[in-house]
Amino acid sequence: MHREHMTVVIVGHVDHGKSTVIGRLLADTGSLPEGKLDQVKATCARNAKPFEYAFLLDALKDERSQGITIDAARCFFKTARRDYIILDAPGHIEFLKNMVTGASRAEVAILVIDAKQGVQENTRRHGMVVSMIGVKRILVLVNKMDLVGYDQAAFERVSNAFRAFLKEIDIEPIAFIPVSAFQGDNLISTSQRMPWYQGRPFLGELDLIPVKEQPANLPLRFPVQDIYKFTENGDERRIIAGTLATGTARAGDPVVFYPSGKRSTIRSVEEFNTPPRQDAASGEAIGFTLTDELYLRPGEIMTRQDARPPRTATQFKANIFWVGRTPFVKDKTYKLKIGTAQSPVKLVDILRIIDAQDLSSAVRQDSINRHDVATCVLEVTRPIAYDLAQDIEALSRFVIVDHFEIAGGGIIIDELRPDASTLEQHVTNREKRWVHGLVLPAERAAAYRHKGQFIIVTGNSAEKNGAVARLLERSLFDNGRKAYYLNTANLTCGLTDGSTDVADAREEEIRVLGELGRVLTDAGHIVVTDLNHYDAYDIARLKTFVHPFEVLVVGLGASAPETTLSLNDAMSPGDTAAVICQWLRDMDILPDYSL
Amino acid sequence: MDSLKKLESQSVYILREAYRNFKSLCMLWSIGKDSTVLLWLARKAFFGHVPVPLVHIDTHYKIPEMIAYRDRLAREWRLNMIYGENTAALAKKATFPDGAVDRLQCCKHLKSEALRHTLSGEWPRYRMDHASGRYEPDTDQAPYTGVIVGVRADEEGSRSKERYFSPRDKYSEWNVSDQPPEFWNQFKTDFAPGTHVRIHPLLDWTELNIWEYIEREKIPMSSLYFDQGSGKRYRSLGCYPCTAPVDSTAKTPADIIEELKTGKFTNIAERAGRAQDKEDAGGLETLRQEGYM
Incomplete structure (x- = not known):
């Protein structure tokens, strides 16, 4: 019922003939408004100016107030096969950001090179950026063949030079086509002037490129865009909204969210004004409800528990291009946007800046300037979830925001494991400098009949977590243990200064809780606390802080990540506390009195 | 997925990005087919709900059926319905054809100026009270920083240059020659105080x-x-x-x-x-x- 659509971007160095190619296509496929061609020709004749197809674009621009639905930035034309939208990307370097904007909406790029002038700086730069933006299918038009006498050797010289360049950046173009847009050679039909060319004319080649399909068999990636609970008209649904980037999801699927590591099961697939449905496929903007009331933030990536998980890291290697007014520099905090996640980010290292003149690595610079393409190392404060470009490209793409503006874009090509994190170094130094009293830890453990211990109670209900943690303290204390219940709210009454912003507030809370945990466990106590809305990263940090003492995580319900003990959350708080006590004895964490 | 479903998904994605990133968001509803489709897409995006106010600029020269249709849907769908107007120009009859101004001047008074001052909150806004079914002066006069608009790129030349998220300065002016880059569904969702962003979920529709x-x-x-x-x-x-x-x-x-x-x-x-x-x-x-x- 619906015709096939394809969006194509046309790029290349300024004056290599992009506008002429478009003008010719519109004229020869009958896509111009009636009488337009004659009118422009007449105007040219009147002004004693030779007619050029590029004038058609200017003429169309002037018609905007009459509401003709064509503009120089987007042209529409049809072939028997499908409808095309051609995006005309400016060739001038100053408009690289517009070129990128156009290219990101295209499936195929047409790169125009002047046969006489050959490959120029922007031919290369556009090639690199178009590929990085994700347009891997490139048709190269070697234009103005009429100016080189339709010479095969000239065509091959240009083609070979550009093919060699593209090979270095891993691009294999679909075809090189010798054309003269001015004369109409090899655009719509095969030209008799170049019998040595055996390939198809441009339009024939374009029509053969299949419309891009989502690669099948990719694991589920559902970046959480938002969490909705609209209560109007008694709506009880808590909907996780987003668009499936890859894969499929179905009601009943066990799922896990990254980077938090939280788990649940899809209860239902939600969509407005459609019959009830059980599954959702890639590309669909949809919603899910879960069997658990998970606390999730936008930006997490949902995948199936049996699928290959995305990566999570704080440092990674990326290829980027920069279009910002001011250079990308180290020691400055920018904003990273990847999928639906946002994070502060810093430039840590510049590995290579590619010179569009000859592709060699330029001299080492300490900043990435406007229109540079570079490989660099970036660092975020909390881990983000992503995939490498070679695995799932869509999940590797990010932009960098500098002072309210998108200033650069890139793809993650490798993950980096920092040698030792700043936190680990801090703990190592702390332990080295720790001053002990005269009572040895072993003596204290023998006297108290247990070692210091840090126990976290967590689950979907903050109220229940707190009740269980308090009853656990009570029960341990009544059994003669040195138990102490620590509520995180108490930390903000004095130990933290409360001046940090929301993202940092959580970091600070975990830090103070961890440092205090280190002291109290060293004093031989069993510290019991309840934590809500934490993720795998927070637990990892707490464990590092409390080192050398152990952290036990008791999860109520199946959704909590990184648990040492998982319990059914249907039990009463009293029973839950009793089960935890019994487990501590069973595990010999609390050796029994009788022994 | 067919091309219509793709267009729908993209528009829904844009609407959700707008809702997530803009604290003070509204949607312009001209009552026409495009902005009514936009309103429907909001119900798609938010699972039957429309969690943003709908703003209509009432020139009081609209074809009467349009206003009746507006209020009927507003009641049926329980919309947070707001209208604004250029009270002074209407009172002075600085309008076409009954006043001494031409069509474009009239558009400027009743649409551009009314819109600008309604969005900024400088002029009164009238909100539908669902209990009485009447419009009452709105107590909320905070400026809208995100404005969702149903323009399409194919409508006429200038619109084909738009972005999905397009910044306007504090005088509502649009700098056509210097627009932000926009790729991979990453939009301009950060903006300086005093400016606002127009959001165009229907840009790719014909x-x-x-x-x-x-x-x-x-x-x-x-x-x-x-x-x-x-x-x-x-x-x-x-x-x-x-x-x-x-x-x-x-x-x-x-x-x-x-x-x-x-x-x-x-x-x-x-x-x-x-x-x-x-x-x-x-x-x-x-x-x-x-x-x-």
Whole structure:
């Protein structure tokens, strides 16, 4: 019922003939408004100016107030096969950001090179950026063949030079086509002037490129865009909204969210004004409800528990291009946007800046300037979830925001494991400098009949977590243990200064809780606390802080990540506390009195 | 996924990004087919709810059926419905054709200026009270920092240069030559104080797509779009002094789709019935730079 659509971007160095190619296509496929061609020709004749197809674009621009639905930035034309939208990307370097904007909406790029002038700086730069933006299918038009006498050797010289360049950046173009847009050679039909060319004319080649399909068999990636609970008209649904980037999801699927590591099961697939449905496929903007009331933030990536998980890291290697007014520099905090996640980010290292003149690595610079393409190392404060470009490209793409503006874009090509994190170094130094009293830890453990211990109670209900943690303290204390219940709210009454912003507030809370945990466990106590809305990263940090003492995580319900003990959350708080006590004895964490 | 489903998904994604990133967000509803499809897409994005206020700029020259249709849907869908107006210009009759101004001046007064001051909160806003069914002065006069608008790139030249998220300065002005880059569905969601962002979820839709979607989803449309027996219908809705119906016997969305496909209107612009577009070359772009939707 619906015709096939394809969006194509046309790029290349300024004056290599992009506008002429478009003008010719519109004229020869009958896509111009009636009488337009004659009118422009007449105007040219009147002004004693030779007619050029590029004038058609200017003429169309002037018609905007009459509401003709064509503009120089987007042209529409049809072939028997499908409808095309051609995006005309400016060739001038100053408009690289517009070129990128156009290219990101295209499936195929047409790169125009002047046969006489050959490959120029922007031919290369556009090639690199178009590929990085994700347009891997490139048709190269070697234009103005009429100016080189339709010479095969000239065509091959240009083609070979550009093919060699593209090979270095891993691009294999679909075809090189010798054309003269001015004369109409090899655009719509095969030209008799170049019998040595055996390939198809441009339009024939374009029509053969299949419309891009989502690669099948990719694991589920559902970046959480938002969490909705609209209560109007008694709506009880808590909907996780987003668009499936890859894969499929179905009601009943066990799922896990990254980077938090939280788990649940899809209860239902939600969509407005459609019959009830059980599954959702890639590309669909949809919603899910879960069997658990998970606390999730936008930006997490949902995948199936049996699928290959995305990566999570704080440092990674990326290829980027920069279009910002001011250079990308180290020691400055920018904003990273990847999928639906946002994070502060810093430039840590510049590995290579590619010179569009000859592709060699330029001299080492300490900043990435406007229109540079570079490989660099970036660092975020909390881990983000992503995939490498070679695995799932869509999940590797990010932009960098500098002072309210998108200033650069890139793809993650490798993950980096920092040698030792700043936190680990801090703990190592702390332990080295720790001053002990005269009572040895072993003596204290023998006297108290247990070692210091840090126990976290967590689950979907903050109220229940707190009740269980308090009853656990009570029960341990009544059994003669040195138990102490620590509520995180108490930390903000004095130990933290409360001046940090929301993202940092959580970091600070975990830090103070961890440092205090280190002291109290060293004093031989069993510290019991309840934590809500934490993720795998927070637990990892707490464990590092409390080192050398152990952290036990008791999860109520199946959704909590990184648990040492998982319990059914249907039990009463009293029973839950009793089960935890019994487990501590069973595990010999609390050796029994009788022994 | 067919092309209509792709368009829908992209628009829904944009609406959700807008809702997530803008604290003070509204959607302009002109009552026309495009912004009504936009309203429907909001119900798609938010699972039947419309969690943003709908702002209508009432010129008081709208075809009366338009206002009746607006209020009927507002009540049925429990919309947070707001209108604004240029009270002073209406009182002074600085309007066309009954006042001493031309069409474009009238548009400027009743639309551009009314819109700008309604969005900024400087002029009164009137909100529908669902208990009484009447409009009452709105107590919330905070400026809107995100404004969702149903423009399409194929409507006319200047609109094809738009971004999905397009910044406006504090005078609502649009800098056509220096627009932010926009790629991989990453939009300009960060903005300096005093500026606002226009959000365009329908940018990639065509007139045909709009009608195909209305047909598929069975979206209730104003009866003005259909021939009621006179052999005429409106292709684009606006103020009655400046909007003329076209000759057409299309009575349903399916008829209109057929009409558009068979080329009855090929090479006749959709807004050809809108007289203000013809006043001067580039007039609409000038209006748009000044904040016209």
